[in-house]
Amino acid sequence: MNPVTILLVEDDPAHAALIERNLKRSGFTNDVIKFVNGKQVTDYIFSEGEYAGEKHPKHMLVLLDINMPVMNGAEVLRRLKGNEKTKDIPVIMLTTTDDQTEIDNCYRIGCNAYVVKPVGHAGFTKVIKDLGLFVNIMMSPTNGG
């Protein structure tokens, strides 16, 4: 078992709860740590600010919202992908924004996947389930994770 920890960055607690529930429902048992803005998660990953001196798991995957206070998702992505130490951490954008320029922008900065949250429950459940499967495949040892 590959101990991948999911860093769920989402300012809306309802969304975070929905995502977590649906990940669990799809049989996903990995640890999920929730963050409410970009600053929190970068502090965690770079061991800065309130997480100064703290250690973090070896294998991480970031589920990143875009529109957030303090530091938005695009900025987090830029920081992670612009740093040698963190550029290999997989980042999946998970957002309600389906604007093509935003999508293009995130892929340009280097996100590994861009997932639009569907409004309907069925669609949402399916997307998160697929996402869970996708993450499992991506993090499997044969894939070098």
Place this chain on the structure above:
Amino acid sequence: MNFDIFASSLYEAPENIFYFLTNEQGDYLIHPLPDKRLAFERNLRANYLDDFPKQKARKLSVDGRRDHLRAFYPGMGLGLALDRLSFEDWGLPNRFFTLGAVAKLSVLKEQSSDLLNRLFLLVALITVVLVLVTMVFARRVTQPIRHLTALANRIAGGEVVEAPVQGDDEISQLAGAFNTMLARLNASHTELREVADSLEEQVLERTRDLVDANKEIRNFAYIVSHDLRSPLVSIQGFSGELKEDLADVKTIVGGVKGLKENQRKKLDELLNNRIPEALDFIDASAGNMDRLINSILNLSRVGRRDLKIEDVDSRKIIGENLKALVHRIEADGVKVVTGEMPVVQADALALEQIFLNLLDNAIKYLSPDRPGIIDVSAETVDKTTVFHFKDNGAGIAKGDIPLIFDLFKRVGEQETEGEGMGLNYVQTLVRRMGGRIWCDSELGKGSIFSFSLPEEAKLRASLKEITRQLEGYKE
């Protein structure tokens, strides 16, 4: 000038001497006979050479210059002295007057040739005086006029100048009037420039405001659609969660024993009807809201998409539209008539969307009282093509017509589904292609929706202009 008085100062018998003045051709300007003095003014032209033909002169004494002579006319009993009044000095080399003096021969006889000499002297003196007087006078007249002309030319060249005013004669008054006119001209010019400047400023300001407002609306639409969507995801997500949980609850309740009959009934009602119904309403409402938000988002995207103007066959597009709507057209028994459809310069996707929305509206709002007829036609005047979508449907009340292009506005009785965005969307597309959309309608009779598409050059120009303004403003 009164010749008689002038002559009397030199000669004692002025009543026997007559004077005349002619132009270059010898036509009298002043006739020698007092009763014909200003005959030329009455268009009675007469030439002195007819009165004093050279052949009849007995003795001519010429002073070197032509028309500078003394002559006897024995047959007529007259003596004649002539001198020329030249305008050479004023830059008119070919212009001259001839001044003449005639004396009766009886007088001449008595006083012999001495008189003729004195006669000539008289004429010569008058000539000199006339020349001097006219020169001075002319200078006084022509110089200010020339000056004014020069000034007028400088003004025409764009200079701001003023005419000098000396004395209070007519010319000075003219110069004064000229100055007044100049001052007014300058004032109105300044005023005009100020108005033009402020107008330019205003246009710039308005453009800036418009660009601002446009940007704000787009941002607003984007933010609204995004931010409203986020809670919707939660609402629908958790109503779905509740449905899943409800299924669990029902399973558990089904296995519970020892419930009273009325409790079980109540629980059945709650779990099978009331709660699922509430969740369905939440779902449906969230779904409606999602559609609305998507419409705003689409609309805000229309404003941002770059249009590609090219030759578009409107017949082909209307054909595709009708194919897409074929089920509704057949189901409602609608007859669609299309006239000559031209090739126009437009963005193909935009034109297709415009057609589709107008056709969709025409079908949607047909009257249930009669078979629907939709007539699509086009006309091209002055390289501007106007499309008409005419229906015999429900029509729109006169007061409602201005509202139909407003966002989210739906007028009249609502029996059909819709978000009230279609016409606003259509209007945005038409305007982006440089055209205009309008509606003629009569309640209960039907509507005609018309929109114009200007020729390509104009279109490109307007697009270019808008882009330029937007870009200019960005910097």
